[in-house]
Amino acid sequence: MQDRDDVLAELICPAGTPAALRTAVDAGADAVYCGLQNATNARNFPGLNFTPDELAEAVRYAHARGVKVLLALNTYPPAGKVALWREAADLGARLGVDAFIVADMGVADYIARTHPSVRLHLSVQAAASSPEAIRYYCEHFRVKRVVLPRILTIPEIRAIRREIPCEIETFIFGNHGLMVEGRCSLTNYLTGQSTNMDGVCSPASAVEYIRHPDGTMSAMLAGFTIDRFGADDKAGYPTICKGRYQAPHRPEGYYAFEEPISLNLSRLLPDLISAGVHAFKIEGRQRSKSYVRNVVASFRKAVDDIRAGRPANIVDLIALTEGQKETQGAFETKKWR
Amino acid sequence: MPHAKSIRQERARFPGADALSRVSCVLVQPVLTRIVRNVADKHPSLFARLGEHQATTYLIDPVELPFSLLLRPDPEALSLQAVPRDRLPQAGASIRGKFLLLLRLIDAGEDGDAAFFSRGLDIAGNTEAVVRLRNALDDIDGSIVEDCASMFGAPGRLILQQLRKTYGQANARS
Numbered sequence: 001m002q003d004r005d006d007v008l009a010e011l012i013c014p015a016g017t018p019a020a021l022r023t024a025v026d027a028g029a030d031a032v033y034c035g036l037q038n039a040t041n042a043r044n045f046p047g048l049n050f051t052p053d054e055l056a057e058a059v060r061y062a063h064a065r066g067v068k069v070l071l072a073l074n075t076y077p078p079a080g081k082v083a084l085w086r087e088a089a090d091l092g093a094r095l096g097v098d099a100f101i102v103a104d105m106g107v108a109d110y111i112a113r114t115h116p117s118v119r120l121h122l123s124v125q126a127a128a129s130s131p132e133a134i135r136y137y138c139e140h141f142r143v144k145r146v147v148l149p150r151i152l153t154i155p156e157i158r159a160i161r162r163e164i165p166c167e168i169e170t171f172i173f174g175n176h177g178l179m180v181e182g183r184c185s186l187t188n189y190l191t192g193q194s195t196n197m198d199g200v201c202s203p204a205s206a207v208e209y210i211r212h213p214d215g216t217m218s219a220m221l222a223g224f225t226i227d228r229f230g231a232d233d234k235a236g237y238p239t240i241c242k243g244r245y246q247a248p249h250r251p252e253g254y255y256a257f258e259e260p261i262s263l264n265l266s267r268l269l270p271d272l273i274s275a276g277v278h279a280f281k282i283e284g285r286q287r288s289k290s291y292v293r294n295v296v297a298s299f300r301k302a303v304d305d306i307r308a309g310r311p312a313n314i315v316d317l318i319a320l321t322e323g324q325k326e327t328q329g330a331f332e333t334k335k336w337r
Numbered sequence: 338m339p340h341a342k343s344i345r346q347e348r349a350r351f352p353g354a355d356a357l358s359r360v361s362c363v364l365v366q367p368v369l370t371r372i373v374r375n376v377a378d379k380h381p382s383l384f385a386r387l388g389e390h391q392a393t394t395y396l397i398d399p400v401e402l403p404f405s406l407l408l409r410p411d412p413e414a415l416s417l418q419a420v421p422r423d424r425l426p427q428a429g430a431s432i433r434g435k436f437l438l439l440l441r442l443i444d445a446g447e448d449g450d451a452a453f454f455s456r457g458l459d460i461a462g463n464t465e466a467v468v469r470l471r472n473a474l475d476d477i478d479g480s481i482v483e484d485c486a487s488m489f490g491a492p493g494r495l496i497l498q499q500l501r502k503t504y505g506q507a508n509a510r511s
Binding site (some may be wrong): 016017018019020022045046047048170203204205207208209210211217229231232233234235236237260286287288289291292294320321322323324 | 384386387388390445446447448449450451453455456457459460461462464465467468469470471472474476477478
């Protein structure tokens with residue numbers, strides 16, 4: 001176990017809009033992460049994200065309260081279109097963001113050379129899950145922190161920590177995210193838009209919900225039915241990975257990839273700290289201020305309790321989870337399914 | 338926080354429901370016109386987040402009320418109309434839920450995704466338009482609903498307080 005003085009357990013919180021950023025800061029975030037209104041980030045959703053002026057004001061607001069701002073540039077530039085990512089990095093550096101969250105090596109290399117004073121965090125979109133891969137990013141691009149994929153057990157995280165020269169950040173709440181991140185092409189297959197290059201998983205423009213007279217509801221993506229919810233079923237996001245499909249061996253329909261369920265590691269926070277995790281990330285830039293306020297405040301209290309040596313007071317967040325179900329996923333055991 | 342409850346039960350029709358719906362529309366329309374103008378004047382920034390969907394029509398359906406609402410958030414032709422339930426127009430997108438849930442969503446008192454997951458909120462039509470409207474409203478600081486209630490002085494605030502109390506009690510029971 002680390003000494004309490006070494007337990008930073010920074011709380012990294014989502015901000016999809018300027019109002020959500022202020023909400024996260026006021027609810028107790030140590031850092032907020034956000035993105036611009038373009039393909040440079042993996043939540044390039046309609047009506048979401050920041051204009052340059054809004055980002056400038058957000059940095060001022062956060063810094064005035066001692067909170068860091070991390071700019072997500074965590075998508076992959078298509079060949080010949082790197083300028084958008086470079087311009088975003090230049091803007092972020094000029095506005096004084098505290099770190100860039102990157103996935104692409106070209107983007108990391110540009111920032112490391114052009115803005116060497118700004119920290120680089122390796123996005124989960126890079127899917128770096130071995131000490132060898134993480135060390136490569138640290139040695140070549142001076143990456144200071146890695147956001148680990150959500151597929152590792154706590155003993156595995158502890159072992160990785162011993163072999164890498166950078167900080168570790170893990171997700172603690174929100175999307176379960178079991179795909180090999182940064183490599184998923186399911187959305188591209190149906191819609192022609194890329195999660196990893198356009199920043200849109202299941203773009204809203206391709207999603208349609210159809211309500212049937214019997215109370216059931218079909219979720220459609222690009223004209224394909226990816227789920228049909230019974231009148232009493234809870235729903236999830238309209239992503240292919242969380243759809244239900246019929247197959248010859250499962251005519252009743254089944255979750256072929258994963259279920260609509262959210263990660264919640266509130267009960268594992270002490271173990272994660274003990275394993276050497278430096279920062280805890282809350283997923284959900286696409287969620288509302290209500291979500292941000294409730295989730296950030298709950299984890300702020302829990303982390304403060306742990307840092308003070310008290311048992312963590314865990315608040316019930318089930319109403320905010322996808323499918324109204326939660327799991328500790330691989331962090332608890334790789335047999336969670 | 339309260340859970341949004343399922344809205345799968347259909348409205349029961351009763352004799353005279355259509356007439357009541359039309360009379361209600363006439364009575365409530367002046368209030369709606371004042372409300373939508375007030376919101377637009379106080380929060381002009383929300384139009385930028387709507388983008389091209391300023392021109393989309395949204396059918397907002399509070400399931401307990403005798404009428405629905407048709408919103409066109411176009412700053413050049415802004416309108417919020419009460420429409421009778423037997424004459425619902427075609428709309429680009431529709432949003433359906435209990436009245437007080439919709440009020441809480443407008444004020445970010447409840448999370449829209451969570452309400453959708455719980456099936457307390459139905460959406461149909463252009464999903465991108467709904468997402469843009471949600472994000473535009475969510476970026477507003479303060480309470481639109483309280484601002485609107487305050488337009489009608491102490492009685493407005495009292496009615497809102499009573500509605501919220503009723504909603505809290507109904508959710509606690511169900």
